[in-house]
Structures are given as C-alpha cells and as structure tokens.
Amino acid sequence: MKLLTLVALATALPSLSVADKVPSAPVISAYPKSPGNFQPGPHRKNHTGKVCKVKPNLVDAGPSILAAAHKCNNGGTVFLPQGDFIIATALDLTFLNNIDFAIWGNISFKQDIDLWPTQAFQYTFQSASMFWRFGGKNVNIYGDGKGVIDGAGQFWWSAMAEDSSVMRPCLLGTDGLHHATISGIKMLNSPGWFNLISNSTDILVSDMTMLVGSSLPDAPAKNTDGWDIYRSSNVVIQNSRIVNTDDCVSFKPNSTQIIVQNLDCTGSHGISVGSLGQYQGETDLVEDLYIYNITMTNAGDLARIKVWPGVSPDTTGSTSGGGLGLVRNVTYDHMQSNNNDHIISVSQCYYAKNQTMCDMYPAKLVIEDVLFKDFTGTSSKKYDPEIGELTCSSPDVCHDISVSDIKVTTPSGNPPTFICNNMGNSDLGEITCA
Ligand SMILES: *[C@@H]1O[C@H](CO)[C@@H](O)[C@H](O)[C@H]1NC(C)=O
Ligand SMILES: *[C@@H]1O[C@H](CO)[C@@H](O)[C@H](O)[C@H]1NC(C)=O
Ligand SMILES: *[C@@H]1O[C@H](CO)[C@@H](O)[C@H](O)[C@H]1NC(C)=O
Ligand SMILES: *[C@@H]1O[C@H](CO)[C@@H](O)[C@H](O)[C@H]1NC(C)=O
Numbered sequence: 001m002k003l004l005t006l007v008a009l010a011t012a013l014p015s016l017s018v019a020d021k022v023p024s025a026p027v028i029s030a031y032p033k034s035p036g037n038f039q040p041g042p043h044r045k046n047h048t049g050k051v052c053k054v055k056p057n058l059v060d061a062g063p064s065i066l067a068a069a070h071k072c073n074n075g076g077t078v079f080l081p082q083g084d085f086i087i088a089t090a091l092d093l094t095f096l097n098n099i100d101f102a103i104w105g106n107i108s109f110k111q112d113i114d115l116w117p118t119q120a121f122q123y124t125f126q127s128a129s130m131f132w133r134f135g136g137k138n139v140n141i142y143g144d145g146k147g148v149i150d151g152a153g154q155f156w157w158s159a160m161a162e163d164s165s166v167m168r169p170c171l172l173g174t175d176g177l178h179h180a181t182i183s184g185i186k187m188l189n190s191p192g193w194f195n196l197i198s199n200s201t202d203i204l205v206s207d208m209t210m211l212v213g214s215s216l217p218d219a220p221a222k223n224t225d226g227w228d229i230y231r232s233s234n235v236v237i238q239n240s241r242i243v244n245t246d247d248c249v250s251f252k253p254n255s256t257q258i259i260v261q262n263l264d265c266t267g268s269h270g271i272s273v274g275s276l277g278q279y280q281g282e283t284d285l286v287e288d289l290y291i292y293n294i295t296m297t298n299a300g301d302l303a304r305i306k307v308w309p310g311v312s313p314d315t316t317g318s319t320s321g322g323g324l325g326l327v328r329n330v331t332y333d334h335m336q337s338n339n340n341d342h343i344i345s346v347s348q349c350y351y352a353k354n355q356t357m358c359d360m361y362p363a364k365l366v367i368e369d370v371l372f373k374d375f376t377g378t379s380s381k382k383y384d385p386e387i388g389e390l391t392c393s394s395p396d397v398c399h400d401i402s403v404s405d406i407k408v409t410t411p412s413g414n415p416p417t418f419i420c421n422n423m424g425n426s427d428l429g430e431i432t433c434a
C-alpha cells in the first residue's frame, strides 16, 4: 500500500528532474544609484507557481514559447532549458502579468530576410522592428549567466551589404513593459540594435554581456546599439559588458529618470543622448539622467549629446532639424577613458553645414543643466591634443553646462584642448578651449 502510493505520487509529479530545477529570478537591485521610488520586477519566493518548460526546437520554437507564456501567465515561469531554440514566428508577449522567463538555452531567429518583414513588429520610430516584444507587468527575464540570444549578425550584415534596406529587427524589445528585470543574458551579434526599451517604466537591466564581431571586412557589423531607450522612465542599466560598433547606450526622445552605471563598453560610439530635434512639430524630452562609473575603450566618443539645429534647408542640407524640446539635468560622473577620440562631445549643430549656418538658425531644443565630472584616463591619437567638443548654437538655448575634474591625458603628452562654440557663461572649469 505504501509503495503503491509512492508510485502513484511519482507518476503524478511533473516531469522535471532535479537537474532541471527551475531557478528563481535572481534577487537584484539597482546599485549603487537608484531612482527614487523604483519598483522593478518582483522578488518572487521559491517556485510555487506553474512551470512551463519549452522543448528545444530547431524549426520554430515560437508557437511553443507563446503557448507556454499564456499557460504560465499569472504566477508561473516559462523555462527554456539548455539547448537550441530557433524562432521563426514573431512573438507578441505584451499580455504578460506576473510571470518569469528563465532562459538557459540558446535562442536564435530564423535566418531569412524575406520572412521577417511579414512577421516582425514594425514601428515608425526610426523604422525600428522587433523579432519579439515583451509588455505587461511584473516580469523577470533571466539567463543566470547561461542563457544566450544569438542574433547571427553576420548573416544580416552580409545581406545588408547587398541591400542596405534589409529589415534587421532588434534582438530584444519591450513595448509597454512595467516593473520588470532583465538579467544574466549573453547577447551575440545583433542584426541591428540589441535592445529597444520603449513605452516602459521601472525596468532594471543587469549583468548582461553583449558582443559583436564581424569576420568579413566587406560586411561589418552595423547599427549594433547596445540599448536604445524611448518613451520610457525609471530605467536602470548596470553591471554589464558591451563590445559593439555603435552607441553603447542611446537616449532617444522621452527618456527620463534613467540611471546607467558600472558598464564596460568597448568599440562603441559612447553613451549618447539623441540625436534629438530632428523633426519640426515634435517635442523631444530627455531629462534626469545619471551616468555613473563607465569604462569606455576605443570609442569615437565617451559622453555625447547630439541635437539638430533650427530648420533651414541650408543649415543641415536636408529638411531635418527644428524640433522642439529639452535636454535637462544630465550628469556624467566618474568616467574612465581608454583611447577614445573625444571624451565629451556636445553638439547643438548636428549635421549643420558649418557653424555660421548653425548660428543663423539656432536649435529650438534647449540644453541645460548638464554636468560632466571626474573623467580620467587617456584619449586617442585621432584629434590629439583635442579631446572634446562643446558646441552650442546659441547661449540662449544652451546653458548651465559644467565641466569639472577632467584628468585625461593625450598620447602626445600635450595639454588637452576642446573646441568650444557659443558656451556663454557656462562653467567650463579648467579645460582649455582651443
Ligand atoms: C527558497 O527556499 C529555500 C529553502 O526552503 C530557502 O533557503 C530560500 O531562502 C528560499 N528562497 C527564496 C527566494 O525565498
Ligand atoms: C545558437 O543556436 C544557433 C542555431 O542552432 C546556432 O547557429 C548558434 O551557433 C548557437 N549559438 C551558441 C552561442 O551556442
Ligand atoms: C509606444 O506607444 C505608442 C502609443 O500607444 C504606440 O503608437 C507605439 O507603437 C509604441 N511603441 C513604440 C516603439 O513606439
Ligand atoms: C514626448 O513628451 C512630450 C511632452 O509630454 C510630448 O509632447 C511628445 O509627443 C512626446 N514624444 C514622444 C515621441 O512620445
């Protein structure tokens, strides 16, 4: 009798073996800085909820991941164990509520340039698209240092070398995601942007690794931004390593209350605000950013703010520019520079033909209360001894920019200089404007 009960129990148990024990979401928090009243994904107790385990699938894991997300929504965990998952169906995961995704496997997307234009989620904003998108609330997505999202970028960059308009969806997208963590995932060779965080609030991204490498000189990696943030607030990105070829982090229109800390970025275009003010009639806001403790190596720029001047076909050579808005309360603090061309690059004359034209048509998007402090390390040979640029279009629309404690040395050993334009009475500390 006793034995029988045991057997009956054993067969009734879910088919998870001990080795498959689903890990709880890691307990992580924003550190050392955190926005006030920050509420990212929930810290769950041990798994009491359902586990929906998805089988590896080399044809199309999409439908089974979607089914698992529906089944385990409201308290469960979708588990992708070690193994390969090729997705060939775009996944609309914007219905999420109280659910975790434990990704221990390797997720990739079918290499097919004709498929994704019929599948991917497409946005007007910068023609962005996504293979899959996460939205909803109370979600943890974690790889525990095991999970991989492999973008097979070389396939896309090679296709792009033939036809530059090939659609290259983001490797991970959020659209309307609130109270969530994304952690411990290794992301490889994104076709375009790695991550787009849009329409989202209270998002903590931590312990990620993102790597790009092209082996074909004629088909290099393109537009592999680490994170683009758009229409989102209360976002923290931290403790991660990125090797890429475009912005490490980019703050697009309406990014507010964002902290970026403890990142190691190599080969990128830096931590960038913008470009903003490209479109007349639109208002772009980027406010309350704190960028802290970044190590930046072999980049074009380290800290960068790009704003279009006021519109005139002759100012920019196109109809771009003249958009309204504000860049306010932005701090770059404790930056280590290794061999970067410019350590600071502020331009309110983005794509202007020349300074005279920019002065004639100053930007309509104001830059104010920006602080660059505590920069150490080295600059590259490229502009030696120039290590930065501070270009406003007029002090009326660009003020209270402060630069202090810059201890970056040049390869030549000559004292570093900056290009400065229209800086009015901003406090540039001890830097030398050449
Ligand atoms: C999970 O359960 C174990 C053993 O009961 C306990 O030690 C651990 O603290 C629990 N973890 C969480 C996150 O509650
Ligand atoms: C991930 O899976 C894809 C498809 O099977 C494979 O091409 C790729 O090499 C794998 N990547 C890793 C890092 O295992
Ligand atoms: C964000 O929300 C707006 C308004 O609901 C929607 O039009 C847009 O498609 C969403 N996503 C992105 C990336 O803009
Ligand atoms: C950004 O916010 C401003 C002010 O609320 C709004 O007018 C504008 O439409 C927003 N832009 C986008 C792209 O959401």
Ligand SMILES: *[C@@H]1O[C@H](CO)[C@@H](O)[C@H](O)[C@H]1NC(C)=O
Residues within 6 Å of the ligand: 032, 239, 261, 262, 263, 264, 293, 295
């Ligand atoms: C800065 O970030 C690095 C990781 O890139 C970390 O090892 C270091 O402890 C951080 N330093 C401070 C002062 O927070």
Ligand SMILES: *[C@@H]1O[C@H](CO)[C@@H](O)[C@H](O)[C@H]1NC(C)=O
Residues within 6 Å of the ligand: 035, 257, 258, 287, 288, 289, 290, 329
């Ligand atoms: C500036 O932004 C930081 C970081 O988001 C925030 O902590 C601080 O309160 C903001 N300051 C003002 C005056 O808004």
Ligand SMILES: *[C@@H]1O[C@H](CO)[C@@H](O)[C@H](O)[C@H]1NC(C)=O
Residues within 6 Å of the ligand: 314, 353, 354, 356, 357
């Ligand atoms: C600036 O560009 C305008 C428009 O192309 C041109 O007419 C003008 O000569 C340029 N000025 C200087 C100083 O180069």
